[in-house]
Amino acid sequence: MSTQSAGLSRYGEEFKTFLSETWLGYVMVIPATLILAVIIGYPILRGIQLAFYEASLLNPEQMQYIGLENFLRLLEDTTFQGALWRTILLTGIVVSLQYLLGLGLALVLREKVPGVEIFRSLSMVTWVIPVIVMVIIFRFLVQNGFGPVNIILGNLGMETSYWFGQRGPAFILVIIMHVWRNVPFYAIALLAGMTAIPKEQYEAARLDGAGALQRFRYVTLPQISTVSMIMIILHVTFTFKNFDIVYLSTGGGPLGSTEVLATYVYKQAFEQYALGYGASIGVVMLIIMLVFTVVYVQYESAE
């Protein structure tokens, strides 16, 4: 009996210590938690709620509950389906290209090539400049008549055009902007992951008979998988919900050829004033992203 009560009192002690040592921590966390709850938690819940209502931006007070009707409409909305497909395509292509090019760049940067230090600093510029500046630069580059790209194409005797105004090229340009902006970020993150691998492991692998490709496959790749996962999840999310790059460069055009979910939500809510319908698209985006993240994290931790 005495041991049992001693055990109980020990739990009491621990609980007291826990309270006395952690209350300060909780107090410090509360303001941030409250702010997050207001600026993130509320909009999410409000957005989900809106998705089940018919609501107009012109008359936001007059909301009418309509159940799943918004979602049923989505099933028949070909513009939505096109935007969904384009968003998935864009995300897939962009993140794959970013990862492959970033990985390649990291491998180059890891070698002690002269000038790497300067390049390392310069390469982050693309990531630091504001999106609007990047879009203006790209729009200037492909301007008809005086844009450098068209001058070069013209000199080569090829077709010139304002390429953001052409259906196929506009989508490709959107991809290029995404890739151009983020590849250095991938490279720096992956490089950090690679630098953490002790060089003895590569030496051991060389003695074990592994060639350069096998060393990459069996030593480097598995050990940058966590940082890869973080980068991929971050950028799948970034790209999937990206609004500014598309909206500022093409506005979703020409003829909806670059319309993605984010621009479509914006148009529904703020041009068609269909708040509820826009919110339902937002909910679909949220679900897709959640499913993707959960599945990827599960897969990665199972590896």
Next chain:
Amino acid sequence: MGQLETRNLTKIFQDSGQEIVAVDDLDITIEDGEFITLVGPSGCGKSTTLRSIAGLETPTTGEVYLDGQEITDRKPKARDMAMVFQSYALYPHMTARENMAFGLRMATDLSAEEIDRQVTETAEMMEIGNLLDKKPGDLSGGQQQRVALGRAIVRDPEVFLMDEPLSNLDAKLRTQMRTELQALQQDLDITTLYVTHDQTEAMTMSDRIVILDDGRLQQIGTPLECYHQPVNQFVAGFIGSPSMNFFEIELNTQGEPTFVHDGFEMKIDEDVLTDVEGHESLTLGIRPEDIEVVKADARNAITKQVQVAEPLGEVTYVHLEIGQQQCTATLQGDLVFDAGQTLSIRFPQDRIHVFDGQTGNALRNREPPARDDIEAFAEGQVDETARSDA
């Protein structure tokens, strides 16, 4: 077969325009099945030598031969050598089994079953059969060490290269692994080149030791050869713990030949004189354990006050100051002196070493223990009086 040889091996590193000679014209021949230790202070070039042999560094000049074939420019994987690293260099994302199998998977075309059989067999021998499915992060330092050794053994190489493999273990485990490693090497009979800065490891494990300083070969020999007959002052000071005591002395041949030092004078016999005559400056060396305690009026007695005594139980280290120079004597454990006590010691003439003061080369070494005496001991033919003389 695993006869390894380096000829004129030289490695020069470029560091911001400066040349650093890490290994300088090194010739070593290692016989098949031999356990050779490269030993020396930090930066003496022992690791660079090992890495050049492994193919991880390219020698600036010189060659490496394995069984008479030149392998200097061969890739590491084409050398049939396995290496154990100080940090173990296990692949953290692979289980112990995968770590051990990796080399066989990469370098051979054995079937998966065969590889698994060999890995399991080696793991049983290393007593890590139950750890095979754990990852390095879940293993203790000693267990990781065993996996790293197992990874080298399972490949059945011509040569083992070991770069300070025990230095990350705690003292007790290190002693245990030392014995185990030695037994293992004798069982497997694979040529082993072992790098350490720990002279105890060098002395206890090796068939022969190679002593390097500043990239240059100082001496190759059996541990006891290096201990009893060092070729120069560096080897004499490096091998043995506590280190040999050195005194800069002058030879006075007026009257009875005498070594003269600020703190003592020592009359020498004819045979010592023959060895050292004609050299201007000399250094006298005496190992702490060779110093005798004598009566104050004995011949060549040096009487000083004890500065510090360190009783270790089995022996006592006594520190004295002789002519402003520190001198350590290793005495029997029951001779516990207090600081300040007066003590008379003597450097026995058959135990002293004399080095040239300029070059450091040995002019005279102590007599090595005669082989006959040891064998007589082993056969139990020594009576008590003979033992007390020895």
